[in-house]
Amino acid sequence: MRVEVLGIKIDHFSMQETVAHIQEAVEKKKQTWVVTANPELIFAAGADARLKQLINRAQLVTPDGIGVVWAANRLGHPVSERVTGIDLLEALFPLIGKKKWRVFFLGSKPGVAELAAQKVAEQYPGVEWQAQHGYFQPGEQAEILDRIRKFQPDLLLVGLGAPRQEFWIASHPDLATVNMGVGGCFDALAGLNKRAPQWIRNIHLEWLYRLLKQPQRIRRQMVLPKFVWQVMKQGKNEQKKHTRRVR
Template identity: 30%
Template sequence: MRPSPTRVWGLPLAPLSRPEAADAVAALIDAGRPAYFITANAHYAMVSHGDPALRAINEEAAFLLADGAPLVWASRWRRAPLPERVAGSDLIYDLCSQAADRGDRVFFLGGPPGVAQAAADRLQERYPGLIVAGVACPPFRALSEAEEAALIAQIRDARPALLFVAFGQPKGERWIREHLDELGVPACVQVGASFEFVAGCVRRAPRWVQRIGMEWAWRIGTDPARLGPRYARNAAFLLRMALGDLRRGPGPEPETEAEATPPRMANAGSSTGLAAPPAGPLS
C-alpha cells in the first residue's frame, strides 16, 4: 500500500520518487480499471484552491504528484515531506521506457498541430519497443457532440494502457475525469507542455536550473510577454499560502478549504481573479 498523501495547499500529494511514481502507474495498468493521476504544480494548486469541483477531481484521482519545486519546499513544513519533484516532462520518458519494456500501448492526445505525432515519433526512436496505439490532435475549440463521441471512440478502440493528454491545466484533468469510464483507459494523465518539450518545439531549462527549482524563471525568459503575467499571479498565490503556513506552524495541513485558508483571505481568490486564470504552470 502507498503511504498516505501529504497535503500541501489543499493538494493531496503522494510522497513518491520518480521511480516509485513509474511503479505506481504500472500498478494502475495492471489493475485494469479506468483511472487517472495528476501531475500538479503551483499553478494547479492555485486553480484548485478556488474551485470546489476541481478539488473533488483531485480527491478522486489515484494519486497526485508534485510537479513543482514550491510544493516540495512547502512540504518540508509538514510532518511527511515529499521526497522530490516529479515533473511530468521527465516522467513521460520514464513511462514510455517502462511501456516499451512491458508492451503497454500508449496514446498521445492534444497539443498544437503535429506536435503529438512528433513527440510519439521521437519516443519510439528512443524506445524502439514502444507501441503507439494512436495519436489525435483535436482543434483548439469546443468539440461538437459528434466530434467528442468520435474522439472517445477512437481512443477506446485503440485500447491504450496509458493515455497522455495535452489539453492544458485544468482543462485536461476535467476532460479525463468527465470521460474516464467511456475511455476505459487504466492510466490517464494530463501532461501539459511535455509533447512540445519531447518534440523539440520548446527547449527546457538546463538540468542545473531545474535542480535549484528555477525552471519557472527560465520559462519566463523564453516568453516574458505571455508568461510573465501568469507567473505573477502564481507568485501572489505562493505568497499567500506561505504566509498561511507560517501562521499555522509546522504540522499536517487541515483537509477542509475553510480551515486551510489563511484568516481574512477566505475570499481572496474570487475578489482578485486568482481563482481561474489562463493556464500557465509554475514549474
C-alpha cells in the first residue's frame, strides 16, 4: 500500500518491514531501488516531471522525516513511522554484518566514505566494503562503474546529494542488488556531523537541531512551509473530489 504525497507514492512500511523487504531483495537477488523521500525531495519532484517519474519507479520509497509522516496523516493515509536514511542504515548494519553482505560506499568528499565504511566495519566486522568519494570527474566514471561491478555489491549506498543521486542511480540500475540514495549520511557515519541526542529525535526536532548546528541549511529548510501549503491544497482538492462523488 502506498500513499500519494504531492504526486510521490510513499510506502506504508515500518522500519522493521523496510529492513525485511531489503533483506528479501538481497537474498533473492531481486534488484531493488530504495528512495528515502524527505519533504525537500518530494517538493523538488513537483517541479520536475522526470524526477517524479523516476522516484515512482523505485521499489521502496520511505517517509524520510516527520514532515512526510505528517503529510500522510493529513491526507488520511497514515504511515506507521518515519524511515529516514540514517535510521534505516543503522537498522540494516547489524543484519549486514551478520550476513556478511558486500557494501559499496559512493559519495561525499574525499576520505569521508572510506572513514564511514571503516567505522561501520569496526562495529560490524562481517561487513565487506569498498568506498569511493563523490568528487570524481566525468572521465573517471567509467573506471568507477567497472570497479563497482567487479565488487558485485549486495548494497550500493550513493551519497551524491538529492536529486543528483536519484538521477545517477536511475542511470546505472544494474550495479548492485539494492541501490539506495543516502544524501549526507556518510558524514554522520564518519562522525563528522553528530546526530541529535535520542531525546530530541524522539520529539521529532532533529531537523531543528541540525539547523542550529548548520545554519547554512536554512535555504533548504525554506522549502518546508511551501511543502506544508502544497499538502494542505492536495487535501482540500481530494476532499472536494470526494464530495462530488458522494453527491
